[in-house]
Amino acid sequence: MALGSLPPRAVVIGCALLCFACSDKPGPAEPPPPPVEPWDGTYTPLVETTDWVDRGPYAPCTFTGVQGSIVDCDSPSLFDLSKCDTASLSTLDAHGIYGVDVRNVAGYPDFVGVRIPPDGGTGTMEGRPLTRQQVTGSFQFSSRYTLRNVVRQTVIVGCGVQPSGMVTGCFARCANGKASWGTFEAARMTWGRGESESSGGLRLISESDVPQSGSHVDVYVAHKHAYVVSTNLDPGTEGGLAVFDVSDPSHLVLKKSITLPGDSFWNAAWTKDDTLYVASRSSGVIVFDISNPADPLFVRNVPGGAPLDVHTLFVDGNRLYAVSPGPAPTGETLVFDISTPRDPTLLNRIVVSDTTSYIPSAHDSFAYQDRLYINHFSSGYVVFDVKDPMSPRELGTYTFQTENSSSMSHSGAVGTFAGRTIAFEGGEGQGTHLRVLDVTDPTNIPLIGTYKLRFHASIHNMILKDKRLYIAYYQEGLRVLDVSIPTNPREIAYFNTFRESNPGLTDWMTEGAMGIRVPGDGYVYVADSTRGLLIFNEL
Known part of the structure; x- marks a missing residue:
């Protein structure tokens, strides 16, 4: 087996054995890391980029409703997913808690939370029960409720899963049938960046x-x-x-x-x-x-x-x-x-x-x-x-x-x-x-x-x-x-x-x-x- 094909641990052990065979004298000790110089109070001011930065649309899907017209936001026919990789949605678990960063078509932010319980029961969006939830092979959720005598709908429809694991797609909000819409990027709120439970010596x-x-x-x-x-x-x-x-x-x-x-x-x-x-x-x-x-x-x-x-x-x-x-x-x-x-x-x-x-x-x-x-x-x-x-x-x-x-x-x-x-x-x-x-x-x-x-x-x-x-x-x-x-x-x-x-x-x-x-x-x-x-x- 070639050395490059060995697992890292085997490579380390193998190299150590090779070195031992070459000489019975200990090699030079690794130099200690250089000391961190104390801060002297100088700095270069940074440019303030604000918090939410408009990165443009998150997905190639579109909502086809007409601005100002009366529509049912939860109608699947209003979402054009023809440019989406919807097959990638099949990789998602059938449960989870997602933080959904929403970008309105005008370039303004919003945020939606979605929770799909592991027991298959009814999930929530923004704390309210979902009126539709489809997770297996798709990522579609909607809620419908009345607030201050206005019938409101919020709908999100998945377009695909990015290499980072983020789910992207389109959303729509309706108030008495009048719609606003845009795209979203959703992160499942499990441990980020592939981290373990802990690091650095912290113990519970x-x-x-x-x-x-x-x-x-x-x-x-x-x-x-x-x-x-x-x-x-x-x-x-x-x-x-x-x-x-x-x-x-x-x-x-x-x-x-x-x-x-x-x-x-x-x-x-x-x-x-x-x-x-x-x-x-x-x-x-x-x-x-x-x-x-x-x-x-x-x-x-x-x-x-x-x-x-x-x-x-x-x-x-x-x-x-x-x-x-x-x-x-x-x-x-x-x-x-x-x-x-x-x-x-x-x-x-x-x-x-x-x-x-x-x-x-x-x-x-x-x-x-x-x-x-x-x-x-x-x-x-x-x-x-x-x-x-x-x-x-x-x-x-x-x-x-x-x-x-x-x-x-x-x-x-x-x-x-x-x-x-x-x-x-x-x-x-x-x-x-x-x-x-x-x-x-x-x-x-x-x-x-x-x-x-x-x-x-x-x-x-x-x-x-x-x-x-x-x-x-x-x-x-x-x-x-x-x-x-x-x-x-x-x-x-x-x-x-x-x-x-x-x-x-x-x-x-x-x-x-x-x-x-x-x-x-x-x-x-x-x-x-x-x-x-x-x-x-x-x-």
């Missing part, structure tokens, strides 16, 4: 279900207890708070579960001393006494008064920042004095100046060195001077929104590298990814680095610990980056947490790894939307 230490049936979205760890919050966004589910004793991370013990009727959309958690704060869609910030960490006791909700939707929280010293996506049109960030932790005092409400963007609502914040960095959906990444909370000053904004992109600034983390203030910003939506920004001068914020995975998945949250960035990346699971050179974020480990078989999974883009904490106890804590609480070793 333990895993536990969470009692609430809703989506598990955030976790905070204090006093050897993990506080997991869940939302009840989907009908028939419940959110709330689950408390786990994590003194032995390999053996989690559920200590308490709290759900309040009519108020269980709880989206974020944070602690200060013996006080726990929970962000509630209805009650603002809920304050709990955790003098006994296993048994949170309700104290009050703040600021009180009219119902208030608080979505995210951040504690910095004696300040609590609570971000609310409402009221319209911009949302607000509430600033509390928590020098007395169980009695937060409202100091101010910060509102950005932009009121005209696509979705100018506040979502998240990060406080660092007297500045507050607010992820403000389509308004961008907004920087405030909050040294005097009674007189906050808006310093600058980095925006990447365009008229044909619906992606949003969603989360971030900030630190100091080579004497410069560097922000890591993650978006949510099609094509969103990690941006590295130099925010030393907020009036002039350049893009200096990026990190991207699949176009069909996005970042939910992140934690910067020293020079490593831990990312909860929805269907892409847990990702760990070496960011010691911010201009070149380098993935050093991952764990694919997403499993299509998880009970309760939906077709939404926002499934998978969501909440993340790295409290410094040697472990990484992840709240996964359906798997619950997962604990990994810290690298």
Whole structure:
């Protein structure tokens, strides 16, 4: 057998034997890899390409309906597949969860989720039952529903499977029979790029279900207890708070579960001393006494008064920042004095100046060195001077929104590298990814680095610990980056947490790894939307 035809392992062994036969003296040692030079703070600014970039039609199929005419979108005769490789569709499994990137003929994006259960039951599209599903030898799905007295149809028809595994085809949407259409590219949301379950030494230490049936979205760890919050966004589910004793991370013990009727959309958690704060869609910030960490006791909700939707929280010293996506049109960030932790005092409400963007609502914040960095959906990444909370000053904004992109600034983390203030910003939506920004001068914020995975998945949250960035990346699971050179974020480990078989999974883009904490106890804590609480070793 020729050496070139041997398997790689045999080649290595064979070469080693040949070398051994030639000499009994050890060969020269392999030189160690060259040391990585520390970043000196210099960079070349990158061009902002936005998130969703129009790459033209995804498939050669067409929808033959006439603009403005009344049609049945679900009529197969309206889709011309004559230029398609429909035979390639026979390679697809008869089940799966797909993220479908839709391009309207006018060059605007949309996104559709499709889930076909493995048991052959009725699947869903955008959370609604499919009225037609054909997978064997084809890729055709439709849903029909009534919303605000309008009969709506969404139809996708496969054209072929690309070498990358992506399914492409045509879609149509009808509202009372009036159609719009375009093409799509669909990715099955299993582990991307042919990856294994994990890499880089990340190990799953333990895993536990969470009692609430809703989506598990955030976790905070204090006093050897993990506080997991869940939302009840989907009908028939419940959110709330689950408390786990994590003194032995390999053996989690559920200590308490709290759900309040009519108020269980709880989206974020944070602690200060013996006080726990929970962000509630209805009650603002809920304050709990955790003098006994296993048994949170309700104290009050703040600021009180009219119902208030608080979505995210951040504690910095004696300040609590609570971000609310409402009221319209911009949302607000509430600033509390928590020098007395169980009695937060409202100091101010910060509102950005932009009121005209696509979705100018506040979502998240990060406080660092007297500045507050607010992820403000389509308004961008907004920087405030909050040294005097009674007189906050808006310093600058980095925006990447365009008229044909619906992606949003969603989360971030900030630190100091080579004497410069560097922000890591993650978006949510099609094509969103990690941006590295130099925010030393907020009036002039350049893009200096990026990190991207699949176009069909996005970042939910992140934690910067020293020079490593831990990312909860929805269907892409847990990702760990070496960011010691911010201009070149380098993935050093991952764990694919997403499993299509998880009970309760939906077709939404926002499934998978969501909440993340790295409290410094040697472990990484992840709240996964359906798997619950997962604990990994810290690298």
